[in-house]
Amino acid sequence: MKSKLQNVRRIAEKVTRIELSRRAFTALGYAWSGNGQPREVWLDQDGGWEDVAALAILLRSPDVKVMGIATTPGIADARTAEFRVKMLLEALHEKEATLVGDLPAKAEILATGPLTRVARLIRAGKEPKSITWMGGAVTVAGNAKGGAEWNAGADVAALRTVLASRVPLTICPLDLTNQFPSRADLLPEKRQGILAEFKKAYEEEGRFWWDELAAAYLVAPGLFRKQRLKLGANASGRLLEAPAGRDVDVLKGCDEQGFRALLKQALRF
Secondary structure (H helix, E strand, C coil): CHHHHHHHHHHHHHHHHHHHHHHHHHCCCCCCCCCCCCEEEEEEECCCHHHHHHHHHHHHCCCEEEEEEEECCCCCCHHHHHHHHHHHHHHCCCCCCCECCCCCCCCEEEECCCCHHHHHHHHCCCCCCEEEEECCCCCCCCCCHHHCCHHHHHCHHHHHHHHHCCCCEEEECHHHHCCCECCHHHCCCCCCCHHHHHHHHHCCCCCECCHHHHHHHHHCHHHEEEEEEEEEECCCCCEEECCCCEEEEEEEEECHHHHHHHHHHHCCC
C-alpha cells in the first residue's frame, strides 16, 4: 500500500513539474514542439554536465519521451557519466528513463558526444530515423586539433560515416553555441547536490551552452533558425562546405529569451 502511494505521489509530482514548465514557457509566447504525441528520443551522451543538463531539458518537456540513455566515451569515463545521469534521475524522481547499453535501429537520436556509437549502428545496417548532434564547426574556429570541434575530432571516422549515410542530420555547431556563454545565474538560489555541480560547471571559464542548445532544439524548434548546407569533413574532423557534400540542417541562431526560460525551468529542482 505504501509503495503504491509513493508511486502515485511520484507521478503527480512529475505531472506538476511538466505542467509548470509548459505554463512558464508558453507564457512567453513560444510553442513547444509537439501536437500532443511525445517524440520518442534516445540520448547518446558522454557524461559532461552539459550532457546532464540536456537530459534535464528533455525530461522536463511534455513533448518528448526519453526512451533510453546511452554512454559513449568522451568527456567523462563511462562510470562517471553513468553516475552523473543517475544523480539527475534521482533528483527528478525519474523512474521511466533508464541507462541502456545500446541504441536500436530506427531511433530518433540526440547525440551530445562523439558519434562513435551512432556510426556503429549505421555500419551494422541499423540506421537511425534521424540524428540531432551537438558538434562541428563550420565558419568559426574549432576547439580541438586541426580546427575541428571537440566531438568531431574525437572520432573523425564516425563523423565521416554519419555524413556518408542518408540519415537526416541536424547539427548544433560551435557557430551557434559560441553565442551563448554559460551563466550560473539561471540556477535557483538554493544550490545543493546536483545544482552545486551545475554551478561549478557553469562558472568555468570558456564554457558555453553546448548540449543544452541541441536538446532545446528538439523541445522547441521554433526558437531556432537553421540553414541547409552541403558539408563534408577533412582528416581532422573540420566541417567544410563542399558541392559534393551531403545536405545537413545547421542551426544558425536561437531566441535567447526563450532558450533561457526553457533552461531555467529545466534546472529547477
